[in-house]
Amino acid sequence: MIRVRDRVADRLVSRQALSPAAAVAYQPQGRFERWLFGRLLQRRAVVEVAPGRYYLDAALYTAQNVAWERRATRVSFFGAITLSVLAMLFYRGGA
Numbered sequence: 001m002i003r004v005r006d007r008v009a010d011r012l013v014s015r016q017a018l019s020p021a022a023a024v025a026y027q028p029q030g031r032f033e034r035w036l037f038g039r040l041l042q043r044r045a046v047v048e049v050a051p052g053r054y055y056l057d058a059a060l061y062t063a064q065n066v067a068w069e070r071r072a073t074r075v076s077f078f079g080a081i082t083l084s085v086l087a088m089l090f091y092r093g094g095a
Contacts, residue, residue, distance in 0.1 A: 002058045012056040023055040
């Protein structure tokens with residue numbers, strides 16, 4: 001089972017476009033979806049096999065999402081620590 005994080009991947013998965021043989025015609029709807037689709041094409045998570053026919057490379061898509069989650073977790077952790085340290089440094093006490 002693949003964990004989908006965005007509309008474009010969700011649409012391709014729902015249409016079973018997960019291999020070159022199962023590629024489907026896809027046209028993004030709206031500006032945000034065009035941006036997201038372009039980003040996935042650039043990262044090669046969505047692959048064009050023929051003009052206008054695309055499929056989702058599920059393994060690469062999942063690997064990219066796992067890497068993003070690792071980075072986001074690390075940044076969030078250090079951000080929380082930094083905020084805690086700043087709060088302790090500027091604490092004046094209420095008494």
